[in-house]
Amino acid sequence: MTxxxxxxxxxxxxxxxxxxxxxxxxxxxxxxEIRRINCTDEYNNxxxxxxxxxxxxxxxxxxxxxxxxxxxxxxxxQHTSEYLKMSMTSAQVMxxxxxTIVALLGPSRDEIAxxxxxxxxxxxxxxxxxxxxxxxxxxxxxxxxxxxILSQAENRHKQWRPAQPMTQLLVSAGEYIVxxxxxxxxxxxxxxxxxxxxxxxxxxxxFLPSFWLxxxxxxxxxxxxxIPCAASSYAGRIDVFRETKTFLVAAWWESSLTILHLVFxxxxxxxxxxxxxxxxxxxxxxxxxxxxICRVILMYELAGLRESLGMRGLGIxxxxx
Numbered sequence: 001m002t003x004x005x006x007x008x009x010x011x012x013x014x015x016x017x018x019x020x021x022x023x024x025x026x027x028x029x030x031x032x033e034i035r036r037i038n039c040t041d042e043y044n045n046x047x048x049x050x051x052x053x054x055x056x057x058x059x060x061x062x063x064x065x066x067x068x069x070x071x072x073x074x075x076x077x078q079h080t081s082e083y084l085k086m087s088m089t090s091a092q093v094m095x096x097x098x099x100t101i102v103a104l105l106g107p108s109r110d111e112i113a114x115x116x117x118x119x120x121x122x123x124x125x126x127x128x129x130x131x132x133x134x135x136x137x138x139x140x141x142x143x144x145x146x147x148x149i150l151s152q153a154e155n156r157h158k159q160w161r162p163a164q165p166m167t168q169l170l171v172s173a174g175e176y177i178v179x180x181x182x183x184x185x186x187x188x189x190x191x192x193x194x195x196x197x198x199x200x201x202x203x204x205x206x207f208l209p210s211f212w213l214x215x216x217x218x219x220x221x222x223x224x225x226x227i228p229c230a231a232s233s234y235a236g237r238i239d240v241f242r243e244t245k246t247f248l249v250a251a252w253w254e255s256s257l258t259i260l261h262l263v264f265x266x267x268x269x270x271x272x273x274x275x276x277x278x279x280x281x282x283x284x285x286x287x288x289x290x291x292x293i294c295r296v297i298l299m300y301e302l303a304g305l306r307e308s309l310g311m312r313g314l315g316i317x318x319x320x321x
Contacts, residue, residue: 017049019206020072022196026276027084031076039075046072051204069203073273088273091280096270098284099134099212099262106132106291107298109223109258115298116224119305124179124297125224126217131182132294133216134265137258175297186213186290189283193272200271212265219261222254 020043023031035043051067066073077085107128112135116125193209202208275283 017047018195019069019198020046024196024275024279026278027087027274028196030084031080031274034076034079035072038079039072042072042075065205066203069198073198073203076274084276087277088275090277091275092270092272094277094280094284095272095275096266098269098287099265101284102132102287102291103134103136103262105288105295106134106136107294108136109220109254111136111298111302112220113223114305115301119301121301122224124176124301125220127176127179127183128294128298129217129220130213131179131186131290133186133213134262134291135216135219135258137255137262175301178293179297182290182293185286189286189290193283197275198273199268200273201267203273208268212261212268215261215264219254219258 020035023029046068049068112125112129115128116122119125190209190213194206199205199208
């Protein structure tokens with residue numbers, strides 16, 4: 001008996017019961033009233049945190065990953081008007097395409113790696129990786145030549161760079177502050193989605209959006225480790241390691257995982273429940289703002305690197321033969 005009780009306590013501790021307490025503002029008051037008036041029994045059962053497999057409603061689409069929340073979700077939706085359901089559907093469409101929009105606006109994994117390895121700004125690169133979780137994707141099994149990213153075109157507009165050391169310090173500090181603010185904005189936005197909405201992909205969990213965010217940052221970190229180049233100096237050249245089989249396999253895996261990460265994000269956000277269309281505009285806008293800010297900072301830094309290194313497709317020295 002003691003072992004059974006201990007097992008129940010462990011299951012309860014492992015199950016989050018933080019959902020259905022906070023809602024997005026557009027229809028949050030309505031959902032809260034429905035939960036309070038019409039779905040008291042289902043909500044009280046949810047608060048126990050106990051997953052009883054015998055309570056799974058298989059015919060209603062329930063399974064082991066939705067056993068705790070599915071009865072409460074069904075109850076709330078049964079008492080929700082068709083108009084609100086249509087609004088939630090439009091929000092799901094908008095949220096579903098959000099990872100793709102962020103990927104198109106945000107930096108690529110190779111550009112982040114350039115900033116970390118050649119630009120020697122790993123902390124700034126990490127902040128930009130979190131602020132823009134969906135990386136720009138190319139075709140599977142393709143990757144960019146590191147030298148091409150920093151190639152200097154003859155007709156490119158010359159990048160403004162501060163000459164005074166104090167001005168340089170202020171610009172650098174401003175970049176870190178803005179990048180940190182964008183990072184906090186995206187993390188806060190994601191945590192709100194975790195607890196203010198429900199994902200139909202795995203409704204008993206309240207961490208899938210945060211998991212998606214961390215996976216995106218890990219892909220950027222993976223790029224920083226495997227991009228085969230480093231700045232030997234700021235005197236006009238970079239050193240590029242010769243490709244190895246390990247690098248080729250890692251690059252292929254990374255390009256494929258980037259696409260799978262985008263698909264995973266689409267699955268998560270297109271199945272979000274209890275979010276109105278106006279709330280979705282706010283959510284997507286915050287992600288887009290983070291990606292756009294990252295892009296501006298990254299382009300400024302890469303332009304400065306091009307001029308510092310003075311690269312025009314020359315001066316690339318292999319380190320291994």
